[in-house]
Amino acid sequence: MKQVTVNVRLYGGFRKYKDSVDLSIPAGTPVSAVKESLCQALGPQSRDLIMDSVVANDQTILPQGYVIEGDMRLSILPPVCGG
Amino acid sequence: MDQACDIKVSVSTEALDANNACGFVTDPANGAIDMFIGVVRDNHLGQTVTGITYDVHETLAERELMCICREAQGIWPKTRYFVSHYHGYLPVGGVSVLIAVSAPHREESFEACRYVIEEIKKRAPVWKKEHYVGGESEWLPGHSLVMQGEEEQAVCCGKCGAHG
Structure with a gap:
């Protein structure tokens, strides 16, 4: 199966791990599985924050079922507190 | 960033200037300007705060700020907006x-300005990462953006079959 590389930029509480992480995942992977892959990359202590977070591209937040077909850059957005 | 002639939004690493905000929303047809200025305070939940680091996804933040202002303009017509968040x-x-809103009358300017800051939050x-007097720091909890039901379906890619 074709593998694609997803660069995930980390924000807020994820910054303690690093600023971004590259994930190698099968083409056709949904966003929900990207979150699982990210959890494996960052460690089990990151799971609760990942599950409370959303994945976005530079245009919008992506639904859990959004399918990743090729290499791309995404962001993981934890709960927000601007202002 | 797409800017409307009566809405200006930005994420800035420079000090935010209230005069710029007021000047942008000034309009001879509008008789009221309301301004909200968010300021770092020196305490939170009993701890002494020395400062805050603001982390921002700049592209998405500017899109969302514009979206919020357009929503507000739909509710309160003839209003003008200047919104800038520090990074x-x-x-x-x-x-x-820094949020400045001008409107024909004061009531709309108060309400629209309140709407914008509440939606931003x-x-x-x-x-926000708060820094405390002892040298510790902590990322603050916030509002989850996780989508539910119809909201998620509205932006579904159409390929996943999850909502069929």
Whole structure:
């Protein structure tokens, strides 16, 4: 199966791990599985924050079922507190 | 960033300037300007705060700020908006967010300005790391952007079959 590389930029509480992480995942992977892959990359202590977070591209937040077909850059957005 | 002639939004690493905000929303047809200035305070939940680092997804934040202003303009017509959020470290007293709204009358300017700041707190991709007097620091909890039901379906890619 074709593998694609997803660069995930980390924000807020994820910054303690690093600023971004590259994930190698099968083409056709949904966003929900990207979150699982990210959890494996960052460690089990990151799971609760990942599950409370959303994945976005530079245009919008992506639904859990959004399918990743090729290499791309995404962001993981934890709960927000601007202002 | 797409800017409307009567809405200006930005994420800035420079000090936010209230005069710029007021000047942009000034309009001879509008008799009221309301301004909200968010400032770093020196305490939170009993701890002495020395400053806050603001982390921001700049592209998405500017999109969301514009979206919020357009929504407000749909509710309160003939209003003008200037919204800027700071990105980076601010000491106590630093200005983190600046919102100016002008409207034909004061009531709309108050209501629209309140709407914008409340929506920013719930929706803008901005995160705060508080720094305390002892040298510790902590990312603050916030509002989850996780989508539910119809909201998720509205932006579904159409390929996943999850909502069929």
